[in-house]
Amino acid sequence: MAATTDGNAKPLQTSMRLVKTAIQLDSENRHKAAYCEYLRSVNYISHALLEDACSKQEEMGKVEVEKMLKLAEQCLERVKSFTAAKQSECPPPPYTPSTKQTPCPQLPQGVSNPMASADNTGLYG
Numbered sequence: 001m002a003a004t005t006d007g008n009a010k011p012l013q014t015s016m017r018l019v020k021t022a023i024q025l026d027s028e029n030r031h032k033a034a035y036c037e038y039l040r041s042v043n044y045i046s047h048a049l050l051e052d053a054c055s056k057q058e059e060m061g062k063v064e065v066e067k068m069l070k071l072a073e074q075c076l077e078r079v080k081s082f083t084a085a086k087q088s089e090c091p092p093p094p095y096t097p098s099t100k101q102t103p104c105p106q107l108p109q110g111v112s113n114p115m116a117s118a119d120n121t122g123l124y125g
Contacts, residue, residue, distance in 0.1 A: 011048035012064050015071055018044055022075070035082045038075045045072040 009017075022037035045068050052060045060068075 010064070011045075011052070011060065012068055012071075015041060015045050015048070015068055019071060019075060022078075026078070031082060035079060038079050038082075042072050042075045042079070045069075045075075 018037065018041040022034050022041055025031075025034035025037055049060075049065065049068060052058055052065070
């Protein structure tokens with residue numbers, strides 16, 4: 001039996017209801033809540049498809065499965081847009097000892113640095 005949250009609701013109907021909630025939160029600029037709801041929608045869709053695929057009866061038809069996959073894909077695209085926007089808004093992380101760059105070790109005397117050349121263009125210059 002495919003996953004349902006409402007007694008007789010089909011998985012596609014439940015998925016669409018979850019996504020509708022995410023879209024509503026998104027339109028209200030409640031981005032963190034919308035982000036979580038989009039992920040919840042993807043999780044539900046994935047679970048419903050897995051249950052259907054593993055059941056002996058496979059209650060969902062090909063068209064319904066394709067619609068659910070498309071819906072999950074659209075949710076993931078929206079999730080990716082949230083993470084891209086968040087990364088562009090955030091300043092770089094503060095300096096911590098764990099992000100400290102260690103200096104390059106000194107080359108032994110008489111060994112030249114293959115990354116540098118006489119004209120300072122480096123190996124790829």
